[in-house]
Amino acid sequence: MSLLLDNQFKELPPDKSVDTKLFLDTVSHIPAFFDCLGSTVFSVIKSDINGNITKIRGVYMKDPAKYVTLQDILVAEREAHAAEWPKVGATLALMWLKRGLRFIQILLQSLADGDRDENNPNLIQVNVTKAYQEALKKYHGWFVQRIFQAALHAAPYRSNFLKALSKGEEVKEEDCLANVRQFLVNYTATIDAIYDMYTDLNAELDYTV
Numbered sequence: 458m459s460l461l462l463d464n465q466f467k468e469l470p471p472d473k474s475v476d477t478k479l480f481l482d483t484v485s486h487i488p489a490f491f492d493c494l495g496s497t498v499f500s501v502i503k504s505d506i507n508g509n510i511t512k513i514r515g516v517y518m519k520d521p522a523k524y525v526t527l528q529d530i531l532v533a534e535r536e537a538h539a540a541e542w543p544k545v546g547a548t549l550a551l552m553w554l555k556r557g558l559r560f561i562q563i564l565l566q567s568l569a570d571g572d573r574d575e576n577n578p579n580l581i582q583v584n585v586t587k588a589y590q591e592a593l594k595k596y597h598g599w600f601v602q603r604i605f606q607a608a609l610h611a612a613p614y615r616s617n618f619l620k621a622l623s624k625g626e627e628v629k630e631e632d633c634l635a636n637v638r639q640f641l642v643n644y645t646a647t648i649d650a651i652y653d654m655y656t657d658l659n660a661e662l663d664y665t666v
Contacts, residue, residue, distance in 0.1 A: 459633070460489065460622050461565075461640035466647045473650040474526045477517050480647070484554070485510055490561055493621035494585075498608035506557045512550035527551060528654055535658070543660040552662065555651045556592055562645055564588035568615075569638050578615070585612045598665045 464486035467479055488510075491503035516534075517524045524530045530547045538545045543552065567584040574583045586609050594602060613621070619633045620626070655661045 459628075459636040459640070460493065460624050462636050465640060466643040468643050469646055469650055473646075473653070474528060475647060475650055475654075477513075477524050477527055477530065478521065480527060481510065481514050481517060484558070487558065487561065493613075493618055495611070495613040495617070495621075498604070498611045501604060501608070502557055502560065506554060509550040509554040509557070513547045513554070516547040527651065528658075531654070531658055531660060535660075543658075544662060548660060549662075551651065552655065552660065555648060555655070556596065558644075558648050559652075560588045560592040562588075562641065562648055563591050565637050565641055566645070568619075569634050569641065573615070580612065581615045581618055582609055582612050585609050596663065596665055601666060 464483055466483050467476075469475065488503045488507050491499045491506075513530070516530055523533065531543070531551070534546050534548045535542045542548060564581075564584050564587070567587050568581065572584055572587065574580055589605055589609065593605070597605065612618075616630075619630060620628070622637070623633050
């Protein structure tokens with residue numbers, strides 16, 4: 458079975474609200490994705506995602522009945538911390554988490570779309586680079602960008618990466634990519650909904666780290 462399809466995201470309701478518990482339960486499996494990229498350099502993103510999930514869960518567990526959706530958390534924190542918001546608590550953690558999730562989404566979508574370096578077709582550097590540039594680079598200062606530059610060069614072979622996504626099984630490339638496309642449907646919709654929520658609430662920040 459595919460690593461991705463073992464823990465798929467649920468289809469969103471018509472109002473595009475994101476159920477907090479469902480989201481946390483599903484997204485907690487995402488950090489394992491970075492193990493498929495092989496290099497320990499990617500552990501920086503994995504650790505960041507894990508940390509942000511933990512922060513959001515910590516807030517949710519204080520009052521699950523109050524924080525049914527992710528928007529409930531953001532609105533409550535805006536009311537409780539008007540001076541510091543949105544650079545506070547779960548709002549800030551989710552802001553960075555969604556960027557890490559977008560990185561994965563763009564990487565997988567790039568693979569599914571067939572983007573590749575024709576001179577090195579078994580490398581995924583072109584896919585990882587696209588994902589980093591579109592999802593994370595503008596939020597990183599010079600030092601962090603250097604770390605990620607090293608990570609891009611440490612990206613695994615395409616065949617090894619797809620095999621890792623298939624949990625080590627020998628799966629035809631087209632079958633693996635079909636699984637990726639299936640996973641991306643609800644995953645992308647969920648991330649888009651979170652990004653839209655940050656836009657609607659004017660909660661997006663663009664400082665660099």
